Amino acid sequence: MSTSVAAANRGRPKDPAKRTAILDAAKRLFLSGGFSGTSMDAVAKEAGVSKLTVYSHFSDKETLFSAAVEAKCHNTLPEPLFDLDVSIPIRASLTRIGLAFVELIHSKEVVALERLMCAMATQDPQMSRLFFEAGPQRTLNAMENLINRANEAGLLATPDPKHAAESFFSLLQGCEHMRTLIGIREPMTAIEAQPHVERAVDMFLRANGPERQD
Amino acid sequence: MSTSVAAANRGRPKDPAKRTAILDAAKRLFLSGGFSGTSMDAVAKEAGVSKLTVYSHFSDKETLFSAAVEAKCHNTLPEPLFDLDVSIPIRASLTRIGLAFVELIHSKEVVALERLMCAMATQDPQMSRLFFEAGPQRTLNAMENLINRANEAGLLATPDPKHAAESFFSLLQGCEHMRTLIGIREPMTAIEAQPHVERAVDMFLRANGPERQD
């Protein structure tokens, strides 16, 4: 009642540039240091503002964390990648998607985000849900649609497109991605990715190619 | 020089039961709360001893953490599981391994450990290395050996046993394991695991079965 809209806009307006600077700083620090490993002091310092300014834009640490993570969750493969071109071999289409996927999941940003989501599992699974639906789930859906269209075009003969999409990305992840996640190897380079993707596509086509024997 | 063996054993001996209690408490708390999320006070309380007792057994927090993690790292599948029985169909052998693997990686203990290793990636990758070599790497090696023996027995025709082993476990992990890791679904039940494993074995045999066409 007492806090009317008019009252809320009184006084010196908040600087949107500072809000952006705070959010950017929070994104960097939370992603690399996690929730408890990042202090509000550090965020303020990184953003070049006072701690009070941080609290004036974001009521508490949890709110700032949520805002930072949400802004980082939209890591997906470009949609045009999943536009099926029936005039080129399906193997080429799958290889192109595979290479882009491997590059994505080995990017510094996605690796850091996945690590953070593992940490959030025991604290706030709602945040993980947000991430998964904004990122991986969209990619899975796009792949399933592509498989359906390839089936209709006779390029594939996949009995179960949903599980086929999951198996394709599982193969692309492989064991190397887990090694990268836990920090015992560097992210895959493009040179390393090529044969890895070819093996995954090979296996996928053996199970789902048009010449498959049932 | 001055601290001889005789001198070290003089006086009131440390209670081994308390050391065990401290380690057990540390294992529980560190695995669920992580390093910075677990206080030495909490460990002392959980173990039912004073904080100084904790420090008398483990010189500092890092040492206690290492001891707790090392004690938890030996999660592997039983070795007899990988003894190839050439008298039963290879599909049955693979299914048995697959079910055990899925059950293992969806166990509370392993999920918590993997989450912890993700958090350690940015802090102490040496710990992750320890975990991977004590656990997953052993399983990968055992599988590679089994594939080699199956090849010799004519049960499989796998051109690249090492990569085949990795692809097998990648398929078994699937997307559901990532969902479990980030906390957006419950671990897979045995009922759910059965068809999942069958699909993975199907795909593996299509690529590596003796009747494969090159």
Place this chain on the structure above:
DNA sequence: GTCTATATAGCGATAGAC
């Protein structure tokens, strides 16, 4: 008596809230 494990209390540093 001598040595050491354990307990209580508290130091210094740092975090988050305001």
Place this chain on the structure above:
DNA sequence: GTCTATCGCTATATAGAC
């Protein structure tokens, strides 16, 4: 910038084994 809670860690004191 101030306040308070809490962290890792420790100085002092007590209890127990030889």
